[in-house]
Amino acid sequence: MPVRESGTTERKSIWSIFRPGYDGACDDPTAAPARYHGPDEAAPFTFRRAAQNRVWIYAFGLVFLLFALAVVTEDEPSPTELILRIALVLLIAVGYLATAWVADCSLRVRWLYLAGYTGVLIASYPTWGWSLVGYGAYVSIMMAMLLPWRQSRIAVVVLGLLIALTIPFGGGETAIYISVVAAGTGLAAGAGMEAGAAQGRLHRAEQRVSTLSVAAERERIGRDLHDILGHSLTAISIKAGLAARLVDIDPTAAKAQIAEIEQVSRQALADVRTTASGMHEVRLATEIASARSVLLAAGIESRMPSALPALGDRVSELLGYVVREAVTNVVRHSRAGICTVVVEPAAVEIRDDGRGLGAGGRPGSGLAGLQSRVEAAGGTLHVGSGGTGGTVVRADLRPVETDRENGPRDRAVSAP
Template identity: 35%
Template sequence: MKASTRLGLRGGLVRPASATDGAAEPDRQALPGPRLARVILKVALFSYLSITALNIISTGLGAAADSAAIAALLLVFALQLRHSAPGAGRRPARQKALTLGAQALLTYLPLIVLHAQWGALGGFLSGSLLLLLPPRPGWTLFVLVGLSMFLPPLLRGQGIVDSIYLCQSTLLTGLVVYALSHLSEVIQEVHDARGELARLAVVRERLRFARDLHDLLGFGLSAITLKSELVHRLIPLHPERAVQEVDDILSISRQSLSDVRRVASGFRDMSLAQEVTSAESVLNAAEVAVRVEVATGEIGRQVENVLAAVLREAVTNVLRHTKATRCAIGVTADGERVTLSVVNDGVAAGRRDTDAHGGSGLGNLAMRLREVGGALDSGALPDGTFHVRASAPAFVPDGSPQEAR
């Protein structure tokens, strides 16, 4: 077995103490549901139409006129529900022109008989124009509909005050119809977005679990396999040494079980110093000459977790994908950044991992490093060695998105 050399151990890997991160209390005040918003809209529209119906009945025009007026009100109500439906503005122009034309006829033709008593229906038409048309023509026609309601009171000699009142009430009704309809659509979009965000959160947690399971267990299982093969060879010749290796296997298996529990519970703190020691031990068991150089100071908790995972994956790759005889592990600090490097003497020609599900570790780690503002570089060097180099800031700023993982 080849001996390892440990160089330049200056200080230790120190992680600053921090308070336990408390989970934010979720906002339990739910937004009004889309169904409630639609109910409020329908009640408001029906209330406006009911007032108009009562005004018409109070004029005493007769049962036939009252029946015709109520039938027209129901048609206007149906058209307005169509115009206030979510996505109504995205319907084909021909459909919008047809329904707006029908509503305009039902708004202005009854004015000939019912005069100002029917004027409130102008507010529905003006609101529909805002909902279905682009902003410039919509607002222009909105104002014109309001101004047109000056005429019915003046034609009946009711005076300028009644004309101003009818114009103002038409514009106000139009704004209420537009606001309630638009609010209903916004609430529907927010409701849909919340559902999509929940789905994405589930997908992200599944990816996190799969990534952490790969990162944490790949090294342990590879080490158990390697040491078991070593024990098999040592039992006939060196039984005492075999017993020591069995103790290592038990320790690694217990650690792997602990890792599984930590992944399942969401706690994934790892010690970079401990990973360096474990990597050295496993590489020695694989008869790989190891050189370790560690020279760094304080490292943030999240950055240390990521770098420890990088080291695990790099050593796992050395064991599974190469026939290395030498490996150098280095951790250095350069200003506010920390760099981890793992270099071995190359991938043997024709060496391939037979596991169809392997090979995603470096991609996972590159993503995790990007989340803390770091980068991962790996590949063959001109001298025939293979390197994995991870660089990241020593600390992730408090309150950054990365800390919310």
């Protein structure tokens, strides 16, 4: 068994070096996507720093330079021209590898480096002719790794178009192929890095929300305990002192004070237990407040009710679970811009303007389990597509609201 676990850990470790992580991602909008941000950052422009910036990925790309070396002796070049061709290949290789170090530079320096690298390729035209367009994929990858996504996606497309423009002037079939490859690989790499960064921002936002929620809960418990025990212990202290003074003078009155001390102590103990058990209770109001924070951290506009109708404990708990699961799915899967929550006396509806369930889409295991919970309580859960797109999750607990704890119906409360 230990051998299997060791092998699994090794496979995960090897795979992790080829995919962008997000645990140490940076919120700086000008930072290079390929730059490592995390614990134990090495000094800039060192070999250890290059390893952190995944220099081996660029080294793997140098395999394609073998095609250039294969034709370096074509057309029987003179010794001078041969040396120049070899020097250009080495310069192109070193410049591409240096991307791992340049990732730590400022945005202006990174743009200048890309311009200089492109200039070297253009300067090789007298030696290579239009074969130089074969290096366009290197430039597109460098753009994806060094430039913010909002800039690289435009720069990569422009680069692909410029390579395509060389077709009438002698670029030929190579230019057609490279223009497509350069645009495709650059956009794919840039989008992948941006997705990793977005996932990192969401991950850190969830951590911050979780930390703030724990801090707020601790503050609430501390405040409640202070209010409960402060009053109760003060009353106990005063009555105990009074009973001590009366025990010899008026034993009957002293017994009465001791009985009151016992009553106050029992009530304080019950209040403390109630306060502690509140840590594990799910309530609709709490989940709506938490959902608002999570949606804000994920960059999704939230439209929540400003007030809630009177709800019994059972209904409030069930609707709270519905809001929690639905909002979690909105953040993880919907790619929505707006999330709206509508609360009625015994129902709640969560809708978004995201990509929806899609053709043949079905709710996941989380909503399936939630449906079982709602149906067990006598209610219904509906998950489907909205009229104008997106997804709608609606839980209706009207059969449950006849419980004694729910009280009278109130009018529906919806988001503005």
